[in-house]
Amino acid sequence: MSELVNTRLLTPGMQIVLVDGAIAEVVSNPLDGVWVFARYLSSPTDPSVVGSEEMIFAQDIVEAREP
């Protein structure tokens, strides 16, 4: 089981891996502990979202990577 990601520590430029395997880059963080704004870099389940910016739910984030 992967370690729980503390979304409050995510900063713009960091990459996050989502539960469906998608990877996104953090754009901004409202620091509410629930959401981050991120741009999709890849998405195996829905390639059409690549390049778009979305609010990502904390529980969908399984890993955080430094840029």
Added chain:
Amino acid sequence: MTGAKQGYRPGLVDLGKGQISREIFVNEEIYAQEQERLFARAWLFVGHDSQIPNPGDFFVSGMGEESVILCRDRATGQARGLKAHGAIHVFLNSCRHRGMKVCRYDEGNTAVFTCPYHGWSYGADGRLAGVPYFREAYHSGLDRSQWGLVEVAQLCNYKGAVFATWDPAAPPFAEYLGDFARYLDLTLDSWDGGEGGIEVLGGIQKWLIPCNWKFPAENFCGDSYHNISHRSVDLAGIGPSGSGRRDMREREMARRLQVSFYERGHQTGIYVMPQGEPTPPAYGHSPIVSEYFAHCEDQRRRRHGEWARVIGSPGELFPNTALHPRQPRTIAVWHPRGAHRTEVWRWYFVDKAAPPEVKDFLRDYYIRYSGPAGMTEQDDMENWNYAHAASRGVIARRHPYSYEQGLGYETENYQWQGLRIPGTVMDITEAKSSEHNLRNLYRRWAEFMAADSWDELATWRRADQSVVRAAE
């Protein structure tokens, strides 16, 4: 049967006799009716735009019993005809999903308001932006455009003061104010008469008092009869010139008036200086402040001419916004918190352009006078607290309060030395006191309690129509 379990009914406010039943202060059913009849329909003060200068800024306020968010959205540019800043909104502070407060801070700046319960998240424009498992659990079928934060029906930024109403049928704020606007301006304009040139000083003071909200509301209508209860403060000399509690030298030469607007429910006290007489000096304990205000008064005379002979005194914008335009300059809102409890929120104002020394001096004076630790406000709170408590019993409730003072001595089209005073006026220069303004508050209160719609409440519109018909 004393009527304790009955709600509002005609006769509780008897202005012919000048008597008002204690029931309207202590009856819980009447209190519940007030929430729908008054607070869901009237225009209410929410805050000041100087509290939210930047996009994403918010201030959590209240409207009646409801928690609301006053905020500035992040929309910029020409699309909305805006310059640098976003638009101002007032939202119900309650998640559309399960009702949790979406904002539990007093104020701040944010990109989103996120509900901590299930995670629904809203932008500063109120739109529902984030729904956890939107694709998976809702199958992308939830119409997010229908589930934004509940927004007030109407909002008005009047000279920086933000007012709002839940009622789409309420008249626009300017119409709700009527000619009372000239008196409200005495609080919202800068000291030199410049339009809306004030800002909030420091934080908002908030505290609870064990009394019905109408006790403080009527007190601020211009109840000068209770001055005796401030005698100890006057003796202590907390005023900005070292005596009394305020600089009041205008009393020696001005006409002292109570002004009411029958169809609106607003009222205030004022002083009218004699023609050609300068405003007396004030703030004797600080040469810098004294000089600043003397300069501003001079500017105000140049800007407003004869109208600048009017000096503000406490007033009440119906139903629960108290105005204190002069010393100290504040607005208070009497938030209802049950029939037997009121939460007071008090804003303090200074001229934006005032020197720092002036702002510092005023802050010290303001909190010495007003607020939970203010010596003058403590006198008032003690009265409201015990008057309410002593009116709750079944025997006490049988006996109405007296509001007969000055009944029948009101004047329409009042003028003095060439200056006409808008509103219905009671000149108390010689009479010393009157309950004229207090009666006006309860006149309008009873109208709101009895009326089913704004068609009944906007009586001035009927008068306008009859004028038009007569002209035709």
